Structure formats: structure tokens, C-alpha cells
Amino acid sequence: MRIFYCAVLLLLPLFALSQANYHDGYVVKANGDTVKGYINAREWAHSPEVIEFKNSKSDKDALRFSAADISLFHITPYDTYVSYTGRISNNRNGFPNMDKRLDTTKTQATIFMKRVASGPNVTLYAQSDNVKTRYFYQEKSDVVTELAYYYYYNNSSVTTVVTKLYVGQLLLLHKKYNNDNNKNRSTIENSNFVESDLVKSINIINNSSSTTSNTQKGTEVVRPSNNRFFVGLGLTYTKTRFKGQNPFDGGDGGKTYTPKISIGYDAFANSQVQRVVFRGELSFNYISSKITSTQSATSGAVYSFNQGNFAFTPQLIFNLYNTDDLKLYVEGGAALTFSFFSNDKIVSGNSNITNQAKPYDVESFWLSYPFQIGAVINKKFDVSVGYTPSATYTRYTFFTLSNEVIGLNLKYLFNKK
Template structure:
């Protein structure tokens, strides 16, 4: 099983590199000429350093970068423009902060992603392995970074200092272009260093009639679903010092679930985080056999079980077309197990001739426990409406009043997807 999971995780990035997703777009070359064609549109979690571009469906693919391209666009979705500018290098991750203010920067030629533009100012972003930064430009000027710093107080290592200089920068711009808009000026004082907050403020600075003609689409998106599944549960016992598990059955019960998909980039839809909440049941039935005190023991254990599962998953569409997608998903299941009506029927036989001696039945109190397991799924999506899949979770341990149990899950189901991305 470990080899299976390792192979699956190694294959996903290889498939990612191999898959192309050409969309209508254009580039602007160094001469300022616009060349229409098709851009290989990816789930860029960092600003791309280069892109693949072709002028026709069957033409040669050319690599475009900051050395030969001023700008490029995926029509209706994204627009990137090259700038040579100063980029801050101070870390903002709370687990890796500097002691004292870090104002270090580097000057590089990069592609900035346009978030929103207009007649007065334009808002851009740049994400690399360090962090996400936001830049603002007046007119056709080179963008300036909106400054946000977090660092450890050098005089008290138990405290951090947060510098929200970007708020002052935005206050200057709203006063310059929309001096009568006191409401937005007040909102800036409480704004977060986030795309959604900054985009709203920049739209106000540009005014209702000052938006850019370049159309871009937000990358963020959510989708919801409801579904039904046939959930198979196989229960075996870990046994005791003198009893070993001899047999078990796979019991199938209906499962109902609801979930939410959060896209890395809704316009591409290749990678997403799926969060699912499900409820199902199980009727456990397994046998134990052993010997003790000169007798053969045969035990049959039965119980009822309810299982509520929270299952976050990483889902990758390795075949990704507008009307059909094929995916793999790997996740972690947090399974709340509630066992009731647990009974142990024990029969005793002579060790010498196998003759029946006696039997007894014990009934146990209800029990509950948490099972954490790895989940895997493979499925396909049709017309962004129906999701059909099969899934498997290897054995995990659950406590009962009798003996510790191992439970594995098998399932096949269908989801109905709804809501705009």
C-alpha cells in the first residue's frame, strides 16, 4: 500500500508537466506589436517566468519570457505585463520572521499579473516562493510595491511588529483622485493586505467610469456538491493473546455527503482542494478463534456502527476539458465512529474431541472513537455537473468495548455539482 501511495504522488507532478491547455490569447513583443494566438494556460501558483505560445493550432510552439515579450494575455482571463522593478525580500511567514525590520529588495525583470486597472491607477500582484506582493501604478508609470512588513520586535522577542505602510500609500491616492470619497478613505484604515480588499479600494480610486478595457477574471472560486455513495466497510479484529481473526465480511450501506471545492485557479480548474462531510453506517460481523484452558474458543462479534467523516482532499484533473475531466484525489479522513449494540457470542469446544461444551453471550456498552486514515479516489466529471467516482481507504484502527478493530472502506458514488466557481 505504501508503494501505491508513493507512486500516485510521484505521478501527479509528471502528469501536470505533460498536460497542455491552450486558450486564445496574445503576446506583445519588444517592438510593441500584438501577435494573436494561443497561450498554454496553467494553474500558475507563482507568476510565470515564461510561457508557451503558438499562433495556430498546428504551428510551432515558442517560449516567451521577459527577454522577448512585453506582455501576454489569456483572453478574458488573465493579463501579465513585464516590468523591471524593486521587489521586497522580507519574509512575512510568522514562523520565519526577521528580528528587526528587513527592508532588503532585489531588482528584477518580471511579469506582474494585472488584478484591476483603470484611468487613474492599476493594481498588480507578484507571487514567488517567498510571498505574494501587491504593486500599484499611476497611469503608465512603473508600479510601486504596496509595502507590508512583519518582524520580531528587537526589544522584546515575544512580540511582533506589523507595518501597514500600504494603507498610507492608498490614502494618498484616494485623496488625489477621489477627494470627496470619505467612506473609502475610512475603509482603507482597516483594509487587509489581500487581493479582495485592495481590488475594491483601487476600483474606488478609479471611479465608476474609470475601469480598464483589459478584461481579467478573478482566479478564486468555490463550487458545492451533494452526493450519494455505496460505502463498503470491511471489519477485522486485531485479536487478543489467545484469539486470532479468522473471517469478516464487507457490508455495504448508503452514504450521503455534502462538499465544497476551492479552486487554485477557477479559470483553469486543474487543481483544487475538496472538503467533504459524509454520514454512513455499518453492521460489523467478524469471527475469532483460539484456545485457552484446554478448550477451543469460537467467537462471533456483531455491532452497529455510525460513521461521520470529514475528508479534506487534494484533487488533480489529469484530463481537463470543458465538458469532461478525469481526476485522482488523495486526502485524509477524520472518521468519528459510534458503536452500539455490540455483542460477543462465545462457544466452547473440547480441545481433545471437539465436542461442544457451552456458550455465552455478552453485551457491551456503547463506545466511540476517532479513526484517521488516508483516502484515495479516482473519477470523472461530466459537463461540470456530475461527478462519478470510486474510492478506497486502507485499514485503520477503531476502539470497541471488545477488541481493537481494523476497518477499511470501499465506495462508489455520484455527486451533483452546483454553484458558480
């Protein structure tokens, strides 16, 4: 069961990549003609090689355009991709996927580049494939130039060499457009080869404090954040039971209703599409369980305990229905739970069993596999129903003690703008 459950979680992102998600947009053909319609905005792991375009959402078939077919496409209101034909670097520079020597070779290619920062002086583009992520800049309507960065092993394959040529390229742009003003120069000098740092550097060169990544018809459009925080409150029904060779196997009781509080963090695979979400949640609930033996030899004996549960649950969310105002999702993950126990005891119902304190060895750390279905309403409220199959927290050979949980949850989402 657990193998099947994990396989489903691993396959969800692949399923997401195949889902159609058409947004308003347009393409610009090589002759300069602009055609409005709808573009399938997928959860692209890398820059798209081909896009699917429809004049109307009701069209049965979609047109397919590569970077050789069009000069630009825009997905309203955020993403603009520009076609580029030229030489691109071949070196691998992302740890641990690195070259064992300096590789300065380049390949002729026609690609889609995503516009990630723009301004009056310089525009920054990004492109990624199975080799690496590349960044390019363009001065106004000048030629496109790749930012150069080399990170490779030396001949011993033990130590590494870092060559940040892109810093020099950016400093030359800074000198050209800022009269070599030393203000914010250190930000460029200390920048890493990541999008956030490069966007800051381009904004400095453009004399702009904006962190927006795109413009549409001359007006800056703020992209949605790639992440958000949330707080939650829930109600849980917990069924605690023994199974196996134990006098409380099949016993009555062990059913509690308790509140649960949670906080967490969501990260989107694609901030515009928001079909796939990676969630980390920290929660707490507290139960008081009593299990009464129904077996004749120990009839009336009661095993009771209090259990506080702190759980960290990494999860994967997939939106089956995905619009701005309403999202319907399925969610799965693995809960890493730390529990503390108190008042752990057996009270006898007859002379065949004696009173005992702490009669069983229970685990402080244990694992469970929760599953949820839910809805996000108006980007603010997340309502879900969850189920956690029986998860054990004992290590006995012939019996187990476990919790099975059904929960109703309400979360408030703090969406960044």
C-alpha cells in the first residue's frame, strides 16, 4: 500500500505536465503580425521548445509553434518569451552536475528565452534545458549576449574552479549607464549566478528599484509570488486501537474529537499556473484516549493515555480544477510526528489484570501518510477533508498500537503581491 501511495505521489508531477491549461495570450509571427488567442501554460520544468496555441478555447486542435516559427509569445498577464537564434554555451555549471575541465564550446541553437527583468537600458532573459540554466542580456535593441559563468572541477576532480565573468559584464553595463557611480556597485560585485541576484543587478543598471519581471503595453505587471504562508485550524477524529495478540485488541472506545492548529509554507512549481504546489506544514493536536477491553479474561480493563502530537508534513498538491477563483485539489504527503505521552496506564476491571503505569513502550517519533482533498476559494481560504490510514507507534512483534485520523481543516492563505 505504501509503495503504491509513494508511486502516486511521484507520478503526480508527470500527470501535471500533461494537463491543458489555456490562458489568454498572443503570439508574434516572424513577419511582425500579432495573433491573439490562448496559450497552453504548462508546468514547464525547462524552457518550452514548442507551445500550443488556440484561436478559441473551444477549438479541438491546437497549433504548435517553435522558436523558429514565431518571434515572441506572451501569456497574460505575466510571461513573455522571445525567440533567439545564436550560439549558446555547453558547459555544465550546477553542482554536482559539473564539467571536469573548462568547457568554452558553444552550439548554434534556436530557443525561447523568458524575459525576467526589463528597463530602459538592459533586458535580462533566462533559458533552461537539461544541461543548465543560462542568462542573457540585451541593450535596448542591440544583440543578445549570454552572461558567462564557469564552475568546474580541476584536473584532480577534487577541488573546483569558479570563474564569474558575468560580474565583469554587468559592471561594464553599470559603468556605461550609471557613469561608474559606486552606489550599489557592491551588490553587482557580490551577485551569485541566480535569477534573484541577476534581476537586482539589472535593476541597478536600469536605475530602477522595481523587482517586476515583465512589462505589458508599457505598464509594469507584478508577477504573483512563488510562495505563500498560511495558518490553519481543524477538527480531527482519531481512532486509537490495538491489533494483534493483545488483551485490548478489538476494544471499545479509543475515539476522540480534538482541535488541530497548523502553520505552513507553500511553494509553486509555476507561480502563474499554480497547478502543482509543494507544501510544508507544522501542526499540533492533543488527544486523550481510552480503550476498554471486551475480551472475557480482561473484561472491563481500561487502557488510557494522553498524547500530544507535533507533526511536520511535506506534501504535494495537484489542482485537478484550476482557476483563479476556485481550485479543487488532491494532496498527499508523509507526516513526521513527535509525540509526548502522559497518564499512560491500565486500570483493571477485575482480578485477572492488575493496574499498571506505563504498560507499553511507545515511540516518540513515528511516520504516517496523510491524504487530503480540498478547495481553495478566492485565493484566500483553503478547505479540506483529510484521511490518515492507521499508523503505528509501537515496535512489538505480535501486536501494534495505532492512530487512524479523519480531519476537517480550514486554512487562511497569505498571498504575497
